Amino acid sequence: xxxxxxxxxxxxxxxxxxxxxxxxxxxxxxxxxxxxxxxxxxxxxxxxxxxxxxxxxxxxxxxxxxxxxxxxxxxxxxxxxxxxxxxxxxxxxxxxxxxxxxxxxxxxxxxxxxxxxxxxxxxxxxxxxxxxxxxxxxxxxxxxxxxxxxxxxxxxxxxxxxxxxxxxxxxxxxxxxxxxxxxxxxxxxxxxxxxxxxxxxxxxxxxxxxxxxxxxxxxxxxxxxxxxxxxxxxxxxxxxxxxxxxxxxxxxxxxxxxxxxxxxxxxxxxxxxxxxxxxxxxxxxxxxxxxxxxx
Amino acid sequence: xxxxxxxxxxxxxxxxxxxxxxxxxxxxxxxxxxxxxxxxxxxxxxxxxxxxxxxxxxxxxxxxxxxxxxxxxxxxxxxxxxxxxxxxxxxxxxxxxxxxxxxxxxxxxxxxxxxxxxxxxxxxxxxxxxxxxxxxxxxxxxxxxxxxxxxxxxxxxxxxxxxxxxxxxxxxxxxxxxxxxxxxxxxxxxxxxxxxxxxxxxxxxxxxxxxxxxxxxxxxxxxxxxxxxxxxxxxxxxxxxxxxxxxxxxxxxxxxxxxxxxxxxxxxxxxxxxxxxxxxxxxxxxxxxxxxxxxxxxxxxxxxxxxxxxxxxxxxxxxxxxxxxxxxxxxxxxxxxxxx
Numbered sequence: 001x002x003x004x005x006x007x008x009x010x011x012x013x014x015x016x017x018x019x020x021x022x023x024x025x026x027x028x029x030x031x032x033x034x035x036x037x038x039x040x041x042x043x044x045x046x047x048x049x050x051x052x053x054x055x056x057x058x059x060x061x062x063x064x065x066x067x068x069x070x071x072x073x074x075x076x077x078x079x080x081x082x083x084x085x086x087x088x089x090x091x092x093x094x095x096x097x098x099x100x101x102x103x104x105x106x107x108x109x110x111x112x113x114x115x116x117x118x119x120x121x122x123x124x125x126x127x128x129x130x131x132x133x134x135x136x137x138x139x140x141x142x143x144x145x146x147x148x149x150x151x152x153x154x155x156x157x158x159x160x161x162x163x164x165x166x167x168x169x170x171x172x173x174x175x176x177x178x179x180x181x182x183x184x185x186x187x188x189x190x191x192x193x194x195x196x197x198x199x200x201x202x203x204x205x206x207x208x209x210x211x212x213x214x215x216x217x218x219x220x221x222x223x224x225x226x227x228x229x230x231x232x233x234x235x236x237x238x239x240x241x242x243x244x245x246x247x248x249x250x251x252x253x254x255x256x257x258x259x260x261x262x263x264x265x266x267x268x269x270x271x272x273x274x275x276x277x278x279x280x281x282x283x284x285x286x287x288x289x290x291x292x293x294x295x
Numbered sequence: 296x297x298x299x300x301x302x303x304x305x306x307x308x309x310x311x312x313x314x315x316x317x318x319x320x321x322x323x324x325x326x327x328x329x330x331x332x333x334x335x336x337x338x339x340x341x342x343x344x345x346x347x348x349x350x351x352x353x354x355x356x357x358x359x360x361x362x363x364x365x366x367x368x369x370x371x372x373x374x375x376x377x378x379x380x381x382x383x384x385x386x387x388x389x390x391x392x393x394x395x396x397x398x399x400x401x402x403x404x405x406x407x408x409x410x411x412x413x414x415x416x417x418x419x420x421x422x423x424x425x426x427x428x429x430x431x432x433x434x435x436x437x438x439x440x441x442x443x444x445x446x447x448x449x450x451x452x453x454x455x456x457x458x459x460x461x462x463x464x465x466x467x468x469x470x471x472x473x474x475x476x477x478x479x480x481x482x483x484x485x486x487x488x489x490x491x492x493x494x495x496x497x498x499x500x501x502x503x504x505x506x507x508x509x510x511x512x513x514x515x516x517x518x519x520x521x522x523x524x525x526x527x528x529x530x531x532x533x534x535x536x537x538x539x540x541x542x543x544x545x546x547x548x549x550x551x552x553x554x555x556x557x558x559x560x561x562x563x564x565x566x567x568x569x570x571x572x573x574x575x576x577x578x579x580x581x582x583x584x585x586x587x588x589x590x591x592x593x594x595x596x597x598x599x600x601x602x603x604x605x606x607x608x609x610x611x612x613x614x615x616x617x618x619x620x621x622x623x624x625x626x627x628x629x630x631x632x633x634x635x
Contacts (some may be wrong), residue, residue: 035403085591088597093349097545097592100538105586111578125542171389215578223414261422268411275408276399 007256013137015096015248016105016145017207021221022228022240023152030172030235031192034084035092037099040222041106042197045214046072046204048110051119055210056061061121061208068201076197080190088189103218110215118212126209145205151199152241159237165293168192172235184279220264227271233280308461315450318535324449326567328456328521333459333516333543333563337555338467339510340540344549345476346500347483348397350407351537355393355416356386356508358531360515362420364434365525375435375444386512389416390505397504399630401486410533417531432526435519444520451519459517469507471552475499483550511536539566546591548600553596557599581628 025039053059059067079102087098130137131136159165171178171188177183211217228247232239247267254266296580311331318324340353363385364378373381396408420427427433438446446452470476482489489496515536516571519525529535540559565587569580595602 020542036408083593086593087596093549093593094596096403097407098347098589101585101589101592104588105582108578108581108585112576112582115577116440129559133400223407223410227411229408230404259422261418263423265415265418271411274409275396275404 011249011252013141015245016148019241019244020148020203022225024196028196038103040218042200044218046201050208072197072201076194080193099269117287119211144206337540337543337559341555345509346479352412354537356511357515357536359386360512361519363531364516365519382516387509390508410566420527424619548598
């Protein structure tokens with residue numbers, strides 16, 4: 001029982017980070033209607049930024065948030081303006097390939113500049129542990145989970161209550177009508193992609209204290225984030241949160257009780273099953289999902 | 296297909312068949328084998344793309360072909376030629392499995408499901424150590440001679456892969472120009488309209504994906520014999536055998552007969568060249584490769600084939616405009632005569 005709770009706890013904490021990455025992916029997907037295969041690479045880039053700021057200038061990973069977030073926003077703006085916007089009107093196959101191209105470039109840029117070795121940050125709290133009722137909880141993982149939860153909450157509030165959030169939702173719902181009403185859609189697209197990149201960046205910052213950065217880190221996390229989005233429902237923020245935690249828990253439970261080598265297999269199998277049985281996701285999908293391919 | 300197209304194709308095949316007489320350098324011959332193999336892989340991938348399916352899962356079929364043939368040889372001492380047929384069969388079954396998401400999902404989500412499919416098979420082949428040898432993989436024993444499809448020189452491999460690719464191109468062209476091809480292409484551009492007209496596009500999609508998967512499996516079995524060693528990270532490699540054929544197809548022109556061939560002929564040597572040129576700088580070759588991909592897609596969203604087509608159209612239109620200008624010039628005196 002002790003092992004079960006311990007494993008579940010680790011899974012839920014991991015799931016918080018998955019949720020954070022997925023919410024960013026969900027945002028660009030719901031608003032801009034693009035499947036961003038380079039989203040995980042944005043997380044990877046943010047992890048490297050955090051690592052180098054710690055290595056070169058001795059910045060605490062959580063302090064570097066204040067530099068990483070604005071830089072990632074600019075990266076997102078540039079991505080939307082120069083890469084995605086020119087092909088906004090072309091087929092989904094082309095959009096997929098452009099973002100795959102971006103992910104190839106970013107992965108190999110990291111490999112070229114910083115080599116293939118694992119880069120990890122060591123701080124005073126890296127190995128610190130909270131013990132609650134015999135269950136050990138890693139402090140940086142708990143911070144990542146809480147941070148993820150907080151950001152998803154903030155984003156939810158932002159999308160529901162602020163004018164910008166409402167505009168973004170209106171674009172997600174009906175792009176053409178939004179344009180007719182005088183909303184500068186392409187400018188809000190840039191904002192949405194920037195925000196999505198910031199979320200990826202924050203995920204990278206929160207991950208760095210307990211995960212090593214390496215060039216292929218993004219490739220893994222992109223696929224997992226997609227699975228979370230599909231399971232939670234497209235454009236559904238709360239779904240992404242629940243889906244992320246669910247996936248994290250399933251992953252660690254598989255690792256403990258079945259086999260560590262099968263962790264990802266189970267996730268992918270779950271993905272395929274959900275897609276077949278409930279393609280709209282477990283918690284219902286947002287509007288306009290048929291446009292991007294879900295029936 | 297017109298007669299002159301068949302004549303040109305036959306001439307190209309004859310020239311390619313004579314290549315090893317001129318090229319004796321083993322390094323160049325290895326590159327020639329790679330180019331011909333990727334022509335075959337891209338054309339096979341493209342058969343599924345006739346109906347609009349963008350698969351990033353073909354490495355699954357490649358790996359299934361490799362492992363089936365190698366395991367049949369190692370465990371049951373079954374001849375690799377028969378093993379190749381086994382590989383085709385198992386890869387076809389894998390294709391049938393991927394048809395479930397193909398029929399349920401559209402566009403990007405099928406692409407994602409296909410990607411997950413490769414990952415599942417790769418991880419399973421690492422996990423099932425007893426059967427597949429785990430991440431160290433399997434070594435195929437060498438028994439030189441045509442009987443066991445194993446040679447010391449590269450020339451026989453070149454001829455085998457050339458025949459396989461020619462067969463793949465022939466199958467692709469046969470499907471493209473048949474009623475199946477027409478209906479598939481129509482369903483690729485508007486599936487609902489085609490279904491409303493009474494075409495059962497689901498069957499055709501299943502057919503095209505299974506054929507595409509089976510052909511890919513044959514090349515996987517060939518690779519097992521050519522490289523001797525197979526392992527999960529190579530033979531189920533998403534980058535090598537799923538992304539690469541798709542990339543070639545996109546660059547050349549997805550869903551056409553000639554496009555994938557052009558794409559493979561241009562992109563495979565580029566990849567090899569970049570890898571050799573920048574061996575010292577890790578990753579630099581792929582950075583250039585990625586930039587080429589982004590630029591090609593942004594400049595020519597339909598691939599080279601559509602760029603060539605619009606190019607010739609424009610030339611044609613220019614010619615007509617010039618002709619029209621000449622005609623109006625001739626008419627000018629008449630107009631002046633009309634003037635008071």
